[in-house]
Amino acid sequence: MAGICCGVVAENETAAAVEPRSRASRRRRLELRLVSDDAVPTPTTLDMAPAKRKKIELFPIRISRDCGNAVEKCKRIEENKNKSKSVKLKEDAPKFGMTSVCGRRRDMEDAVSIHTSFCNKNTSYFGVFDGHGCSHVAMKCRDRLHEIVKQEVEGFKEEKCVEWKETMERSFVKMDQEVGNWRVEGENSSTCRCELQTQQGDAVGSTAVVAVVTPEKIIVSNCGDSRAVLCRNGVAIPLSSDHKPDRPDELLRIQEAGGRVIYWDGPRVLGVLAMSRAIGNLHST
Numbered sequence: 001m002a003g004i005c006c007g008v009v010a011e012n013e014t015a016a017a018v019e020p021r022s023r024a025s026r027r028r029r030l031e032l033r034l035v036s037d038d039a040v041p042t043p044t045t046l047d048m049a050p051a052k053r054k055k056i057e058l059f060p061i062r063i064s065r066d067c068g069n070a071v072e073k074c075k076r077i078e079e080n081k082n083k084s085k086s087v088k089l090k091e092d093a094p095k096f097g098m099t100s101v102c103g104r105r106r107d108m109e110d111a112v113s114i115h116t117s118f119c120n121k122n123t124s125y126f127g128v129f130d131g132h133g134c135s136h137v138a139m140k141c142r143d144r145l146h147e148i149v150k151q152e153v154e155g156f157k158e159e160k161c162v163e164w165k166e167t168m169e170r171s172f173v174k175m176d177q178e179v180g181n182w183r184v185e186g187e188n189s190s191t192c193r194c195e196l197q198t199q200q201g202d203a204v205g206s207t208a209v210v211a212v213v214t215p216e217k218i219i220v221s222n223c224g225d226s227r228a229v230l231c232r233n234g235v236a237i238p239l240s241s242d243h244k245p246d247r248p249d250e251l252l253r254i255q256e257a258g259g260r261v262i263y264w265d266g267p268r269v270l271g272v273l274a275m276s277r278a279i280g281n282l283h284s285t
Helices: 023-036 045-092 136-154 164-185 247-254
Strands: 112-114 125-131 208-213 218-222 231-232 237-239 261-263 268-269
Touching: 112 136, 125 136, 125 261, 136 164, 136 208, 164 218, 247 261
Parallel strands: none
Antiparallel strands: 112 125, 125 208, 208 218, 231 237, 261 268
């Protein structure tokens, strides 16, 4: 049975000293006794004490830095893993690059269209459009031709059964019709310096060269004098044929359609176009 004894001490009385019996009390008494005896630590103790205090103070700081470095290292490892995963996913797509230079013209009239996941992840679409008179026809081809080609391809049950020659021909014809309707309906909302409803607007058009790359084949279709070449062992192999007014078959076709080829700084259809075929141009056939 434990009990607590309490006593009341008057103001003029001094409290009786209590005999310290705990371990802490004995330690404090020992320290007081050492100070009273003028016990001075030896030089060895003086040299060792700061080192011990320094080690005790720096120990938690060193631990926290190590933990921080470990966390940062884990983050870098996770980032590298994510990068390696993204690189592996992109290894299936072909490597490509593009550049476009305006040259001495006042406006940039060319456009480029690239779609690496075209129809499926193993098929890529590349298109280059060289506009003349203004840029809006080339921009229209950039935004729409790949969608038209995709719709034509999806019309076949299987990709292996696609008739690419007919598919590309129909796609180019539809693109030309869309640009013609776009011109007549006045849907051009861009700020062009040309006028779509005048003869100057009739001279606006664009060439086109499109390459569809599959794991088994490369399909190339062109309209105008934009070219596609294949580099094999350092040798350029032409994949397209320019539609020029002085090409024998093109010259005959122009004449049968009621047109003429006039040599004005080179052969030109009606003395205007330097190519015999183009999208959206009324002078071409």
